[in-house]
Each structure stands twice: as structure tokens, then as C-alpha cells.
Amino acid sequence: MFQSNITVTLRKSILDPQGKAVEHAIHSLGYTLVEDVRIGKHIQLSINSPSKEEAERITDDVCKKLLANMVMEDYTFTVEKVR
Amino acid sequence: MFQSNITVTLRKSILDPQGKAVEHAIHSLGYTLVEDVRIGKHIQLSINSPSKEEAERITDDVCKKLLANMVMEDYTFTVEKVR
Numbered sequence: 001m002f003q004s005n006i007t008v009t010l011r012k013s014i015l016d017p018q019g020k021a022v023e024h025a026i027h028s029l030g031y032t033l034v035e036d037v038r039i040g041k042h043i044q045l046s047i048n049s050p051s052k053e054e055a056e057r058i059t060d061d062v063c064k065k066l067l068a069n070m071v072m073e074d075y076t077f078t079v080e081k082v083r
Numbered sequence: 084m085f086q087s088n089i090t091v092t093l094r095k096s097i098l099d100p101q102g103k104a105v106e107h108a109i110h111s112l113g114y115t116l117v118e119d120v121r122i123g124k125h126i127q128l129s130i131n132s133p134s135k136e137e138a139e140r141i142t143d144d145v146c147k148k149l150l151a152n153m154v155m156e157d158y159t160f161t162v163e164k165v166r
Contacts, residue, residue, distance in 0.1 A: 001118075007090075007125045022126070025149055031141050035084075036129035042090045043105070046119035058114050066108055 002047045002055035006077040008068045009040035043067055046082075055079045085130045085138035089160040091151045092123035126150055129165075138162045 010016050016038050023037040045062070047055040056079050068075040093099050099121050106120040128145070130138040139162050151158040 009125065009127070019126075022149070026128075026145055029145070029148060031145060033130050033132045033137075033141060034128050034145070035131050036127075038127040040125035040127070042092065042123040042125040044092070044119075044121040044123070045109075045117050047116050048118050049116045054116075058116060062109055062112070062114060062117070065112060066105070 001081070001083045002049060002052060002079050003082045004043075004045040004047060004055060004059040004077050004079045006043040006045070006059065006063060006067060006075055007040055008043065008063070008073050008075045009038060011072055011074055014072045040073075041067075047079075052079055052081065084164070084166045085132060085135060085162050086165045087126075087128040087130060087138060087142040087160050087162045089126040089128070089142065089146060089150060089158055090123055091126065091146070091156050091158045092121060094155055094157055097155045123156075124150075130162075135162055135164065 019037040019039045026034045045059060047058055049055045059077050059079060063075045102120040102122045109117045130141055132138045142160050142162060146158045
């Protein structure tokens with residue numbers, strides 16, 4: 001069993017209004033040293049594949065086809081063996 | 084300048100209907116080896132603090148007070164120096 005941890009983030013050039021809203025909320029709590037906030041998605045997959053390579057291939061396919069919008073988002077992931 | 088990468092996830096005992104929906108979508112793409120999907124949030128903060136300790140303290144405070152609902156969510160974060 002392998003576990004993939006995927007992070008999907010908006011590309012740098014894309015405005016992130018949700019991040020801006022959270023930034024304002026953080027500032028109103030008094031944490032003015034926080035200068036920029038970007039919000040993304042975190043997805044964890046449990047994959048019952050025979051090898052790590054297969055788990056990585058499945059994760060990459062699923063990101064491209066379903067989890068990330070390649071026009072405006074980037075993704076990174078790590079795969080590790082569990083159990 | 085420091086960068087915090089925060090992951091907020093639902094606690095194990097909390098049902099994740101969004102994850103279940105994505106799991107069904109992944110299965111209908113033919114990837115039946117994927118057995119469980121959990122969805123969380125990823126938040127990236129840029130913090131203009133003098134020290135890493137200060138950046139970690141700010142990140143932890145902001146998670147507890149704003150970003151994570153401590154009743155049903157867990158959070159982890161890493162802080163690294165940038166620039």
C-alpha cells in the first residue's frame with residue numbers, strides 16, 4: 001500500500017482572491033508580518049499498487065486528468081510506502 | 084523572508100464526502116487501485132520575520148486561530164527561509 005500526498009496550487013501568475021481574503025483576516029488578527037497568502041488543495045490517495053513506480057504513475061495520471069486544471073494550476077506530489 | 088507551507092486535513096474519524104466523491108470519479112476513470120481519498124487545504128504564507136522561530140510561532144498561531152478548526156481538523160506545517 002502506498003500513500004500519495006498531492007498539493008495543487010494556483011500558478012504564480014493567477015490572482016488568488018481566496019488567499020487575499022485570508023491575508024486580510026490574518027492582518028486583522030494583528031499578524032502584519034504575513035505578506036502573502038496563497039491557497040491550494042491537498043489530496044491524499046491510498047493506492048494498493050504492487051510497486052512505487054506504479055503508484056507514482058497512477059498519481060501523475062489522476063492529477064493530470066482530474067485533480068489539477070493544467071491551464072491555471074500546478075501540482076507536486078510525494079509517494080511513500082505505508083504498512 | 085520565510086515561507087510556511089501548511090496542510091490542514093480532516094481528522095481520521097471525520098467522514099470526508101468530498102474525498103468520497105473524488106474517489107468515485109477516480110474509479111470511473113479506471114484507476115481501481117486507488118482505495119481511499121482524503122481532501123484537505125494547503126496554505127502558503129510568506130512571512131517577513133527576523134527569525135525562523137518567529138515565523139514558526141506566527142504560523143502556529145494563525146493555524147490555531149484562523150486556518151484550522153481544531154475540533155475536526157489537524158494541521159502540519161514546514162517553515163523555510165526564502166531569499
